[in-house]
Amino acid sequence: MNTVSRRSFLKTAGLATGAAAVTASPSVAAALQPDALETTPSGPLPHEPIVAVIRDVDLGEVTVLSGRTEKTYRDKVLVRRLLKAAEQNHTVRKQGVA
Amino acid sequence: MSSHREAPEISKDPVADNADVYAWVTPNNTVTIVSNFVPLQGPAGGPNFFEFGDDVLYSIYIDNDGDAVPEIEYQFQFTSSLQNPNTFLYNTGPIGSLTDPNWNARQNYSVVRFDAGKPPKKAGPPGPPGPGVTPGPAFAKGPTRSAELGSNLQCPPCNIGPRSTPNYDALASAAITTLPSGETVFCGQRNDPFFVDLGSIFDLGALRPVQSLHLIHPPNSGPGVNGTQALNIHTIAIQIPISMLTNDGSTPTSITGPSSVLGIWSAASRRKARMFDDHQGTFVESGPWVQVSRLGNPLFNEVVTHLGQKDDWNRGNPVDDAEYLPNVQHPELASLLPVLYPGVFPNLAALNASNAARADLVAILLTGIPNGVVPGVTYSTFTGTTYADMLRLNVAIPPAASPNSLGILGGDVAGFPNGRRLADDVVTIEIRALAGLTYPLVAPTYTPDPAASGVTQGLVPAPGQYLTAFPYVGTPYDGFDHPAS
Numbered sequence: 001m002n003t004v005s006r007r008s009f010l011k012t013a014g015l016a017t018g019a020a021a022v023t024a025s026p027s028v029a030a031a032l033q034p035d036a037l038e039t040t041p042s043g044p045l046p047h048e049p050i051v052a053v054i055r056d057v058d059l060g061e062v063t064v065l066s067g068r069t070e071k072t073y074r075d076k077v078l079v080r081r082l083l084k085a086a087e088q089n090h091t092v093r094k095q096g097v098a
Numbered sequence: 099m100s101s102h103r104e105a106p107e108i109s110k111d112p113v114a115d116n117a118d119v120y121a122w123v124t125p126n127n128t129v130t131i132v133s134n135f136v137p138l139q140g141p142a143g144g145p146n147f148f149e150f151g152d153d154v155l156y157s158i159y160i161d162n163d164g165d166a167v168p169e170i171e172y173q174f175q176f177t178s179s180l181q182n183p184n185t186f187l188y189n190t191g192p193i194g195s196l197t198d199p200n201w202n203a204r205q206n207y208s209v210v211r212f213d214a215g216k217p218p219k220k221a222g223p224p225g226p227p228g229p230g231v232t233p234g235p236a237f238a239k240g241p242t243r244s245a246e247l248g249s250n251l252q253c254p255p256c257n258i259g260p261r262s263t264p265n266y267d268a269l270a271s272a273a274i275t276t277l278p279s280g281e282t283v284f285c286g287q288r289n290d291p292f293f294v295d296l297g298s299i300f301d302l303g304a305l306r307p308v309q310s311l312h313l314i315h316p317p318n319s320g321p322g323v324n325g326t327q328a329l330n331i332h333t334i335a336i337q338i339p340i341s342m343l344t345n346d347g348s349t350p351t352s353i354t355g356p357s358s359v360l361g362i363w364s365a366a367s368r369r370k371a372r373m374f375d376d377h378q379g380t381f382v383e384s385g386p387w388v389q390v391s392r393l394g395n396p397l398f399n400e401v402v403t404h405l406g407q408k409d410d411w412n413r414g415n416p417v418d419d420a421e422y423l424p425n426v427q428h429p430e431l432a433s434l435l436p437v438l439y440p441g442v443f444p445n446l447a448a449l450n451a452s453n454a455a456r457a458d459l460v461a462i463l464l465t466g467i468p469n470g471v472v473p474g475v476t477y478s479t480f481t482g483t484t485y486a487d488m489l490r491l492n493v494a495i496p497p498a499a500s501p502n503s504l505g506i507l508g509g510d511v512a513g514f515p516n517g518r519r520l521a522d523d524v525v526t527i528e529i530r531a532l533a534g535l536t537y538p539l540v541a542p543t544y545t546p547d548p549a550a551s552g553v554t555q556g557l558v559p560a561p562g563q564y565l566t567a568f569p570y571v572g573t574p575y576d577g578f579d580h581p582a583s
Contacts, residue, residue: 044377051371051384065371065385068232 100396102137105408108391113151114366116391121362121491122517127349130337133364139330142577147256149205150176155387157234161361162345166417166486167238171212178205189262196252196272208249216243235389236415247277253286259578281338288333288571291520295555296325303438307556311439322556328580335569340493350494353476354469361488363394394487395463396524416486427455432532445547446534457540462515466490471539477511491517520564526554
């Protein structure tokens with residue numbers, strides 16, 4: 001395999017890997033959606049809201065509270081989207097954001 | 099106070115503030131457990147008179163095998179309702195019964211029992227609770243049997259005054275429920291049974307009867323002043339047959355028997371996330387229950403743990419209390435007494451200087467007292483070597499014919515620290531213990547200072563403060579007559 005073809009192979013393989021990840025992870029797929037639009041709330045908060053809390057930006061660690069359960073994930077794409085929505089990623093890196 | 103506003107976080111959350119827990123053997127082979135919340139209620143607290151938190155999970159835990167992990171939990175949850183939202187009044191006329199249409203703001207509750215280590219019941223009453231009802235945070239993971247023992251049970255109204263609640267005791271009596279499963283329950287407002295000279299103690303450890311000996315500006319001595327006088331509280335009371343609490347289903351008669359000592363504590367939990375809905379002006383919540391308050395031995399978190407530990411202690415569970423062993427072995431108040439009262443506690447000062455661990459206090463507060471330690475009597479509150487702050491009750495010790503409010507220090511084995519009765523003067527008992535009076539239990543050559551058996555907060559309960567029958571906690575002060583002019 002010559003240099004050019006190896007580079008082409010790696011490029012192709014990387015794309016394939018990314019495509020697989022998109023298929024496997026809804027959060028990655030969500031990250032590829034267009035940016036969310038800011039809007040006025042359409043109504044009151046739900047009785048039992050789903051709450052996401054970024055615990056650690058660098059680790060991509062996010063805790064999701066739902067019903068009477070709590071689970072913590074590592075999902076850097078989800079964390080990036082939440083940070084972007086918060087529009088203050090430079091200030092929340094140390095303290096997390098809900 | 100025993101645990102009224104005792105930690106920084108819970109002091110801002112009264113409805114979840116577990117102020118006291120009491121447990122003692124009552125007639126007909128039963129145990130009565132009283133757990134109090136929402137402390138320091140001014141009786142004239144209208145128009146929104148006090149109530150339990152609808153968003154709080156109230157738990158009473160029982161450890162019956164000495165591992166400091168609960169095998170049984172009684173869980174209480176409350177639901178408030180308004181009969182008429184278009185009035186500012188709690189009641190629109192005299193409340194003559196629990197179904198009186200004049201009573202506007204009401205509260206009902208459910209009782210669920212969890213039993214650890216047992217598979218879910220397949221059939222037969224009482225049935226399991228509804229979906230989403232889970233054991234409290236202290237409960238061990240694993241097979242659990244749950245049963246809803248009662249639902250839509252009624253709390254009585256608060257004691258408003260002679261026009262609104264003219265026959266309050268009848269209302270309260272009507273709110274006592276005997277459950278089909280055998281327990282009797284009551285949840286509602288009562289007068290606070292705890293008595294303490296709060297203003298004196300937290301004024302740098304003064305005790306009015308001996309304050310003339312205090313280091314700083316000793317004024318004249320005098321009787322104690324009850325800081326909880328004429329204040330109300332909300333009580334969860336449950337009376338349970340002993341055989342429903344022991345690990346072998348027996349009613350023990352041997353004080354040293356393997357099933358005789360129960361570990362008891364209570365707690366309050368909130369959902370992990372709480373958010374204010376600015377559309378409706380109310381809070382919404384999500385996530386698992388997290389414990390925000392607990393209570394085992396009186397005054398443990400109040401006096402033994404340090405300010406920087408108190409919130410974490412409230413979050414924790416008895417099984418992990420080894421963390422607080424140094425606080426008990428070398429309590430700060432014991433080291434302060436000889437300083438605050440110069441020359442009054444020389445033997446205690448020498449004991450402190452020796453740096454000896456206070457094994458007597460460890461036994462009283464963290465392990466229970468083994469049989470053979472208290473001379474002359476068969477007596478045990480020992481649950482094992484796990485250091486855990488639990489109220490320990492030997493259910494084989496019958497109620498005293500003539501109770502002594504100083505419990506074991508007064509020769510009454512049916513009182514604190516064998517459980518805790520409403521009238522036990524736990525403040526004086528614990529101050530005397532801290533002053534060295536109980537140290538000879540583990541070091542017979544130690545001679546307590548004469549003052550150790552003389553210190554007192556100088557208080558007795560108000561006459562008629564307690565009832566002679568369940569729920570035992572007395573009628574709440576009404577808002578018309580209290581505070582008195």
